Amino acid sequence: MPADFSDTRWAADIHITPDGRHLYACDRTASLITVFSVSEDGSVLSVEGFQPTEAQPRGFNIDNSGKIPDCCGSKITSYRGL
Known part of the structure; x- marks a missing residue:
């Protein structure tokens, strides 16, 4: 989560890319998908950035x-273009 985020975290979905190099996790409170890079041995995650989504994302696909x-949430049917 961004350093200035102080609300309750409310995770909804998590996925790893097919090549295993990135992990994505969405948070419903912040309406973000956090992008992590995964170390070669898979033991370390490093935050690469945050992708805003529609309000209260529930799930997404890779x-x-x-x-x-696609990223789907509670407030709209679908959000495209991440």
């Missing part, structure tokens, strides 16, 4: 290229 084509 395609074969490692992109997130």
